[in-house]
Amino acid sequence: MFRLSAAICGAVMTLAISPVAMARSDTVALARSDSGAVRPDTLDGAASGPAIVGAASMYNPFRPGYREGGPNTASGERYDPSAWAAAIKTDLRKKFGGVQYGARPKYALVEGAGKKVIVKINDVGPLTPGRIIDLNERTMRHFDPSLQLGVIANVKVTPLSGDGWTPGPIGST
Secondary structure, three states: OHHHHHHHHHHHHHHHHHHHHHHOOOHHHHHEOOOOOEOHHHHOOOEOOOOEEEEEEEOOOOOOOOOOOOOEOOOOOEOOOOOOEEEEEHHHOOOOOOOOOOOOOEEEEEEEOOEEEEEEEEEEEOOOOOEEEEEOHHHHHHHOOOOOOOEEEEEEEEEEOOOOOOOEEEOOO
16 A cells, blocks of 8 residues: 555656656756766867866765765755765866855766766865865766775866756766
């Protein structure tokens, strides 16, 4: 009985939300393929500045032993390990649109290890020298599913113009 009620509730919510979702005109929302990934051709001319290359690492203030930062990000959002998000190096803040409390979110294309993902840049921090971006746990798992590497070298990070981006993997996944 409970499963049937949950299924009916889910179906009703889907019907109630679908018209709102369908009314969105975001370029990326329309460019999503059946798999839910953004088509690479959607990104043509989307950069708001030149890309930077460096190392990426992972951060999660809720993991045991983690001592930096805290549960709140520079944008005022609470850290969410399941989101497609990242923290950019503090001295790159202006290049990425001035990430700050209450500001509109900024987005970036992160490329490395043969994979691409759009992330929301919602935090900044003093990263270890040579590192340019700290990926949250979900984003790091996209590049390193077992979290064995710790650092991904030669990651290319390109700031994206506009605010209509939907974070997530690029291409077929």
